[in-house]
Amino acid sequence: MADYTQFLADEAASLAFAQKLASVLKPSLTVYLAGDLGAGKTTLTRGLLRAWGFAGTVKSPTYTIVESYELDGFKVEHFDLYRFQSPEEWLDAGLDELFDDNTIALIEWPQMAAGFVPAADVTVALSVQDAGRLCTIIPHTELAQKMLSPCL
Template identity: 60%
Template sequence: MSGGATLTRFLPDEAATLAWGGEWAKQLSAPLTVYLEGGLGAGKTTFTRGLLRGLGHTGTVKSPTYAIVESYALPQFALHHFDLYRFTSPEEWEDAGLDELFADNSVRLIEWPQQGGGFVPPADLTVSLSRDGSGRSCAVTAHTPQGRKILESWLN
């Protein structure tokens, strides 16, 4: 599998999006940075909820739109779920001290990464969700050796 390898899947409903996230959870290892791309309501937080359920989290999973980041201390690693939608300038990344959450051995999911400009660390994987009829299309692209390892592990 070469750099930029992509896997696509049709997700017919919310339950399928949750299940897809749960399946991905089995392959994750830290450190890892994942960009979650898609418009409003595309299923980014639903995917994250499934991922966290797959990692054994039983508590509430909410969108970090207003908090900027929601963090989950899991037995395997910490998971930080960022939402940069409300950023009005990339410098807000630095002002919020978000780099500190990249110093640990964690998994970082970042919604609206383009809002953070050059401050946002590069992605190992990108999960792109888009509406497709009554369901969603999901494409997962690997950008680094760590991302390719996870993608290959999931395919096998």
Template identity: 60%
Template sequence: MAQQTFLTDENATLDFGASWAQHLRAPCVVYLSGDLGAGKTTFTRGLLRGLGHQGTVKSPTYAIVESYNLPEKTIHHFDLYRFTSPEEWHDAGLDDLFSGSHIALIEWAQQGGEYVPAADLIFTFSTQGSGRVCTVSAHSNHGIWSLQSWQN
């Protein structure tokens, strides 16, 4: 099951992220896929704003993970771009973040190999003309529920 959405600009990507705020139930694993600058962190910023986060949203490229503790759930935003081997996931102790009520947003998930938990949803961003296209695909029953909820 998949859904494709055209995003005209950065504001459309922020709005798209915010539109998912009420459709992702914790626990949930979301892969954010796409080239550098395709909109992964912008989507995350919109999602967090839609969930009520007022502070800054930084790309976790150097920190590996940025966590946002919200009233009903925690959002962990991972960026594995700098991983040189999948074992870095294990070495960094990132499995410890997968307990409780959380949503994990993982950029460059393939860099973590088999250590990265399976995705419920995959958001694939690509540039198209002056905008972006995001294809959302569901990969679990939980992901199917989220995508159907968002579509309705």
């Protein structure tokens, strides 16, 4: 499965790319959002949610661990595991109960719950490059490859 990389010059480019990505992502997918602090993971999430019709505030779940969004016909669970001290916190918090076939899971810092967090269908890796961001999409499953191919 081939990776896809695109330079996103500014926030507007990130939001436009998120809209394109949102058009192909479907429920039952687990998406890892990789990147350092400030790489643009929440901006990308906000762009995805706007494209899916969510008009409210989109905030990073750094302190709440998860932000849930009920959308038209599916839900999005946006996790931020940065503050986890041990992987077992995933189970202790009951986060595995938030997954079903009607959910798109967006998970920041999945390595903090290694061994407990669901495997990724796709990873979106963001890194700061000059004034913009470098975005690499890495499909891990055939399902993800099929979904992403029209958009990439």
